[in-house]
Amino acid sequence: MDNKVLLRLVNIKKVFGSQVILNxxxxxxxKNEFLTLLGPSGCGKTTILRILGGFENPDSGFVMLGEENINNVAPYKRNINTVFQRYALFTHLDVYGNIAFALNIKKMNKKIIKEKVTKALIQVNLQGYEKRSISKLSGGQQQRVAVARAIVNEPEVLLLDEPLSSLDLKLRKEMQYELKSLQQELGITFVYVTHDQEEALTMSDTVVVINDGIIQQMGTPESIYNEPINAFVADFIGESNIYDGIMIRDEVLELFGHTFKCVDKGFNENESIDVVIRPEDVRLTKVSNSQKTTNHTSRNNQLIGKVTDCIFKGVHYETCIETFGEEWVIHDTENFVPGDYVSIEVDPFNIHIMKKHRQVDDDES
Ligand SMILES: Nc1ncnc2c1ncn2[C@@H]1O[C@H](COP(=O)(O)OP(=O)(O)OP(=O)(O)O)[C@@H](O)[C@H]1O
Ligand SMILES: [Mg+2]
Structure with missing residues (x-):
């Protein structure tokens, strides 16, 4: 990745009817960055891509490509190509016809078109498929044609809208790897849209988490995972246990009426906060019948809870536990039985304290 900024969205606002879609x-x-827009359905991801591609105009704000404001530049004149959420391949054309389509419109020399299409087919591992009709391709192959059709134009930026969402898990993983390699090989800037957090974390240089048309957090996959800025990001990025708590003073909080140690500072005394604990950051120990009498007491960052469910997930057991009417989801290597009482123990540095409803804008104000 280069340090040079290639494409900029500046204060983009988009309203549909009375609804603010992007704020x-x-x-x-x-340049050469793999940037992913991540967020739940309806949060505005596709709308951002459509504005980047020129298919939609913002109500205010502007899009810069290099030094140029491209708000009024038509899609086909932007050096940006899109792989749409539904591939939108031409079913009346074969693979070759689909990939060559835009080049034919540009009235490019037939020999050059053939060279470019052949090269694009090799890049997406579909050599020999030129004459195959689109309806006779698997989902993964159609997806490859959609990518080939976009990269054959040698764009500076490729926009990809959930390109792998219709593929099964195994193929999706393979294609994630291939797309990432292709991006590095071609040196093209990728703006990628997904609502799959794992996909975002494994593929991207930068992840932008969006909810309700507002950027919640922007950063490297590591920083987003390890230091989520609010409960929404923590929950969306990894499974999390999120509870209402009170920050009593620096490094001390109250959760379920009990005092816990943490490592966070700088909150107001008695400030309401979100307490976020990852499922893999909890130690569970079965407690004996006599210890059950200490049910719901907290000692050394411990609580006692009752196992309600325990499911084998391949690498760990996912254990559900109830305390104070709230559910915990915990990943552990031990198999517990529903009805077991367990102590739930969390180290102070694994308790993440978050201000309520914090987002990117709060930092700037
Ligand atoms: N042309 C339109 N007219 C009115 N509302 C629209 C239009 N396009 C999108 N919207 C609304 O804008 C919001 C954001 O839509 P968008 O397609 O950007 O979401 P998304 O994040 O891509 O969702 P998904 O993950 O389901 O694809 C939605 O509430 C949608 O209904
Ligand atoms: Mg979408």
Missing amino acids: NISINIK
Whole structure:
């Protein structure tokens, strides 16, 4: 990835009817960066891509490609190509016809078109498929044609809208790897849309987490995972246990009426906060019948809870536990039985304290 900013969204606002769909979206996208827009269905991901591609105009704000404001530049004149959420391949054309389509429109020399299409087919591992009709391709192969059709134009930026969402898990993983390699090999800037957090974390240089048309957090996959800025991001990025708590003073909080140690500082005394604990950051120990009498007491960052469910997940057991009417989801290597009482123990540095409803804008104000 280069340090040079190639594409910029500046204070983009988009309103449909009376609904604000995008609110003050600003993103700097660097040359050769793999940037992913991540968020739940309806949060505005596709709308951002459509604005980048020129298929939609923002109500305010602007899009810069290099030094140029491209708000009024038509899609086909932007050096940006899109792989749409539904591939939108031409079913009346074969694989070759689909990939060559835009080049034919540009009235490019037939020999050059053939060279470019052949090269694109090799890049997506579909050599020899030129004459195959689209309806006779698997989902994964159609997806490859959609990518080939976009990269054959040698764009500076490729926009990809959930390109792998219709593929099964195994193929999706394979294609994630292939797309990432292709991006590095071609040196193209990728703006990628997904609602799959694992996909975002494994593929991207930068992840932008969006909810309700507002950027919640922007950063490297590691920083987003390890230091989520609010409960929404923590929950969306990894499974999390999130509870209402009170920050009593620096490094001390109250959770379920009990005092816990943590490592966070700088909150107001008695401030309401979100307490976030990852499922893999909890130690469970079965407690004996006599210890059950200490049910719901907290000692050394411990609580006692009752196992309600325990499911084998391949690498760990997912154990559900109830305390104070709240559910915990914990990943552990031990198999517990529903009805077991367990102590739930969390180290202070694994308790993450988050201000309520914090997002990117709060940092800037
Ligand atoms: N042309 C339109 N007219 C009115 N509302 C629209 C239009 N396009 C999108 N919307 C609304 O804008 C919001 C954001 O839509 P968008 O397609 O950007 O979401 P998304 O994050 O891509 O969702 P998904 O993950 O389901 O694809 C939705 O509430 C949608 O209904
Ligand atoms: Mg979408």
